[in-house]
Amino acid sequence: MFSNFKERFISAIAPDLPPLPGSGERNSGGHHHNQHHHHSSPHQRLRFGGSGGQPMPDKFPYARPPFLQLLTPDELRASADHNVRPIIVPRDINLLPWGTGYAECVNSGKSEWNEDQGAFCRQVLSDPEHKHPDLPYTYFGIFDGHAGYGAALAASHQFHHILHEKLVDCLELLLPRDAEANSGVGGGGDGTKLNPTFPHPIYFQRRVSKDELIVGALESAFFNMDSLIAQDSDRYRDAGGCTACVSLFIDGKMYVANAGDSRAVLCQRRATRAEKPHANATDSGIEPDPLEASCYPVPFSADHTPETERERLLNVARLKPHLMGQHYVAMEYAKRPHIKDMGQRILCRQGTMRGWTYKTLTREDLRMPVVNGEGKRSRLLGTLGVTRGFGDHELLAINTGIQIKPFLTPHPDVRQRDLTQVVCIPDEDNRDGDYGVLVMATDGLWDVSENEAVARTVFQTLSKYPTEKHRYTMVAQELVARARGKINDSGHWRLADSKAAATVDDISVIVIPVSQYYKEHVEWTQNYKRDLEHRRRQAQANMAQEAVNVLNGVIAEEAHVVEEEEEGEVVVHEARTAQKQPAKQQHSEEAVDQTLVVELTPALKQMQLKDADAAAADSGKEEDNGKEQEKEATTTRQQTPQQQQKGRKGKGKH
Numbered sequence: 001m002f003s004n005f006k007e008r009f010i011s012a013i014a015p016d017l018p019p020l021p022g023s024g025e026r027n028s029g030g031h032h033h034n035q036h037h038h039h040s041s042p043h044q045r046l047r048f049g050g051s052g053g054q055p056m057p058d059k060f061p062y063a064r065p066p067f068l069q070l071l072t073p074d075e076l077r078a079s080a081d082h083n084v085r086p087i088i089v090p091r092d093i094n095l096l097p098w099g100t101g102y103a104e105c106v107n108s109g110k111s112e113w114n115e116d117q118g119a120f121c122r123q124v125l126s127d128p129e130h131k132h133p134d135l136p137y138t139y140f141g142i143f144d145g146h147a148g149y150g151a152a153l154a155a156s157h158q159f160h161h162i163l164h165e166k167l168v169d170c171l172e173l174l175l176p177r178d179a180e181a182n183s184g185v186g187g188g189g190d191g192t193k194l195n196p197t198f199p200h201p202i203y204f205q206r207r208v209s210k211d212e213l214i215v216g217a218l219e220s221a222f223f224n225m226d227s228l229i230a231q232d233s234d235r236y237r238d239a240g241g242c243t244a245c246v247s248l249f250i251d252g253k254m255y256v257a258n259a260g261d262s263r264a265v266l267c268q269r270r271a272t273r274a275e276k277p278h279a280n281a282t283d284s285g286i287e288p289d290p291l292e293a294s295c296y297p298v299p300f301s302a303d304h305t306p307e308t309e310r311e312r313l314l315n316v317a318r319l320k321p322h323l324m325g326q327h328y329v330a331m332e333y334a335k336r337p338h339i340k341d342m343g344q345r346i347l348c349r350q351g352t353m354r355g356w357t358y359k360t361l362t363r364e365d366l367r368m369p370v371v372n373g374e375g376k377r378s379r380l381l382g383t384l385g386v387t388r389g390f391g392d393h394e395l396l397a398i399n400t401g402i403q404i405k406p407f408l409t410p411h412p413d414v415r416q417r418d419l420t421q422v423v424c425i426p427d428e429d430n431r432d433g434d435y436g437v438l439v440m441a442t443d444g445l446w447d448v449s450e451n452e453a454v455a456r457t458v459f460q461t462l463s464k465y466p467t468e469k470h471r472y473t474m475v476a477q478e479l480v481a482r483a484r485g486k487i488n489d490s491g492h493w494r495l496a497d498s499k500a501a502a503t504v505d506d507i508s509v510i511v512i513p514v515s516q517y518y519k520e521h522v523e524w525t526q527n528y529k530r531d532l533e534h535r536r537r538q539a540q541a542n543m544a545q546e547a548v549n550v551l552n553g554v555i556a557e558e559a560h561v562v563e564e565e566e567e568g569e570v571v572v573h574e575a576r577t578a579q580k581q582p583a584k585q586q587h588s589e590e591a592v593d594q595t596l597v598v599e600l601t602p603a604l605k606q607m608q609l610k611d612a613d614a615a616a617a618d619s620g621k622e623e624d625n626g627k628e629q630e631k632e633a634t635t636t637r638q639q640t641p642q643q644q645q646k647g648r649k650g651k652g653k654h
Helices: 002-013 073-079 150-169 210-232 310-319 431-435 451-464 471-484 514-608 612-617 619-638 641-653
Strands: 101-105 116-125 135-146 241-250 253-259 263-269 295-299 331-333 345-350 357-360 413-418 437-441 507-513
Touching: 101 116, 101 471, 116 150, 116 507, 135 150, 135 437, 135 507, 150 210, 150 241, 210 241, 210 253, 210 413, 241 263, 241 437, 241 514, 253 263, 253 437, 263 431, 263 451, 295 451, 310 331, 431 451, 431 514, 437 451, 437 471, 451 471, 471 507, 507 514
Parallel strands: none
Antiparallel strands: 101 507, 116 135, 135 241, 241 253, 253 413, 263 295, 263 437, 331 345, 345 357, 437 507
């Protein structure tokens, strides 16, 4: 009950704010009142499924990028106010790395919600065997949705996971390794063998560089993202389509992949020796920079529109004429043919032709061209204004119902820059100018802003905020503000400087300080070298310890052999002693017997002189005396040989 009252209250104070997706308004014709130049009319989309024509659920609930921290429904509605068109920036600039700036603005009524999405991710490639140091990388993405927010939202949630999997696939080839690792076939400089699961480039017939691996990872990730959206079409609501422009910072290099008409421009400035503060700068605005002539843009992407890809599209139509049905023709004419021109000659070119030729006009030439219009007004099959990106699997051409997806492709153009080759003199204090500031933005910015003007705005704003931590956020906010313009009394948005029409599209801008990434990369490189040196020392210590252990083992084995030899000699000596011992014992027993004979002779003589009766009476005593004599004999046997020898000497003297 309270929620219903809250909805009515918000609608009363802000009737132009749209209801949140999923609040019962999801099936109101796709909520695209004004047809955008990118998408078809709402009834051309297959937006419902399931039994009874019930709307299918969204895969991801609508939200703005997480780093903006727009968490409540009220904040989401406020960000989509078409009358105010507020510029949204992150509340906490520390959420984005390197002080990267971000700003966005909703359209002026073209669609109910901001269909742009931004994303970033910081990840680490780790060696499961811990033989190589971890390799960190950072990714930024910006996605411009059309015919709905589903494709852009899905890409912002899932693309970085797909890209990470692709990088992990070639993990063994991307991780930094010792320079000596490539010196020997089949092993590293430290004697370790390469993992056979991940073949090393030395095993390939054709040499494959790291750049080609990373470019391949980006390209395959684009194709997989598009396939994932196609697979989800059976379970979730039609996601529409989106363009994609992503940047990847890894291993000291910058890679930019683009599919569609979003754009990435590297803004640079030539170094100047003397740079004085602006005396005429006021708080009301940014004065022109005296050094603006030194600012220049370097495009890092190309727009993919029917105008720029006319050759590819006509070639597809020429090779696969069944895709056009009976409604289109794969020709380009210097003048639009009319039925009154039948039978006359007309200038034209077919497929991939660069020059022009004449042909006689036939009825087939009266069909609609596959590509018509020029510049930003060019259309594919009279419907779509972009020719690369994600989604659009269920998009049908206006009035003909021909599928458009066969003419589209998610294949991106990838450009790169090796930041380790950039020459930057510290005394000139021109890090942003030498390394550049990468501006990634949707076509809402580029429709009304030239690359050169964007580069000037970047460095003018940076010079106004020379030390502030949020200076790149201020750059993004300034770019969005200039492209959005101001609303006049008639309710039209106009550019502030020229009074020309401002953009009516969603605007999203990411401003990346490339020098800040390179500074981080240098610190990582130093840590990596220290870790590598530590690994080398540890390996050397292990080898030395192993050598010591081997030497100790050899010494111990030799000592054991000597000990066994000594034990063998002791055994032989004891055996010889044991052989001599019985002879000595036999000689001793003979001596004892002789002694007993000598000792018993006087006693027998005395006993013969006694009376016979006394001898009979004392027979018991004789038995006792016999036992005592046996005991005495035993005692005599137990005497040592020395004692027996002394006894024999004594007896002899006696």
